[in-house]
Amino acid sequence: MEFRQYKYVLKVAEEKSFSLAAKKLYISQPSLSQLIIKLEEKIGFPLFDRSASPLRLTYIGELYLETARQVLDLSDQFDKKVADVANLRLGRLTIGSSPFRSTYLLSQIIPAFGQKYPGIELILKEDTTRSLEELALNGETDFSLSLLPINTKAFDYEELFQEELLLALPPNHPLSLRYKRTPGDYHEPPRIRLKAVADTPFILMDQGQKLHDTLFSLCGKARFTPKILLETQSMNAAQALVGAGMGAALLPDTLIRASSIAKNPCYFSLSPTPTRTVIVAFAKGRYLSQAAREFIQLMKQVLQ
Structure with a gap:
């Protein structure tokens, strides 16, 4: 139940609307609203300021959302470790890249990786370099393609070329x-x-x-x-x-x-x-899945 609550609150916060979040979650708006109300009653504080337009989080809501993201991220990292045990037969890999790198670099790598590991689902998130670093830092990508210099207190990285x-x-x-x-x-x-x-x-x-x-x-x-x-x-x-x-x-x-x-x-x-220098960047101390390591290694081989 807790995981579902975390995901529901996260979606409402992202959409800033109960109706839009309900559509994305494939549930009815009354059901979603009732679940959030029960959660707020349990906590003892409202999570959302319903007088604001668009909907926004209260301070307690921000604290709850921060915890939700941490818990869901830990769960995601656990799933990746389990996928490693399955010898890369199943799994998911989320890569951050600029549209430029996607077109001229990843277009060479992704087909080869997909042929070698057909059971790994690949998700590509495209944005500017600074936004890509934020995605990696928040665990929204397994790694992002970026550039030196980078904040070495927050990131680990591997050089590509x-x-x-x-x-x-x-x-x-x-x-x-x-x-x-x-x-x-x-x-x-x-x-x-x-x-x-x-x-x-x-x-x-x-x-x-x-x-x-x-x-x-x-x-x-x-x-x-x-x-x-x-x-x-x-x-x-x-x-x-x-x-x-x-x-x-x-x-x-x-x-x-x-x-x-x-x-x-x-x-x-x-x-x-x-x-x-073009690099692969990922959050410092974050578990890097075997699928991610295989993709990085494949990039290095193709580039060489």
Whole structure:
């Protein structure tokens, strides 16, 4: 009964509505409301402020929800340990990834893993890098693909590979014309200093992505403040906009090598060369299932 109560309260808190939660739980709203009322009577305090719109938790409700998440997470970790005993014949693996990594990295790994372990259910949660770290920290993913640096007090991690950040410029940019660059050619790009594009407006990744802060950090070291043309959540969109003649962008070479767009930018290496390390991150001390370990090992093999 307790586990069902925990799940019901969690769903009501997520949906901020008894009616929406009841639909998601496949029970009637009166039944759900009555169960919550009985639980509140048992506790002696209301869990939800019903005068608020949308519905919100009381302070006691927040404490209850925190406990519920911890209990359900412990139960989930127990289930994963049992699945290990079953020699990976059954189980579930939840992976956090950016849409970019899903398209250009996991699309190579997931089919191979599914063929080797057909009984393992794979769930892919996609979000920005910072949100993915939160998902891993809260136990909502078994691990998330992220980047160094990371809070080593909160996370354990394994390194996967390094990628270089290249400067993308429009084909009609003065530097593209001076160096006679061919749009889309990323092989042995000429090396320039970031200061050379101080007057060029940038297409910036939004604050949920580490590339956002990286641009400002690199520009700060080059002693100029970048002019921002627009912000986007999509590196593919930034790449396409630069190719169409709008501004500059910092892009990882892994995206550049894998993507295919109608109008390509011109690419340059930067001096000094900015690189970043792609990692698998999971909450410190959290049990990492055998399925998760097998998936990470498979990623390393494919990348090598």
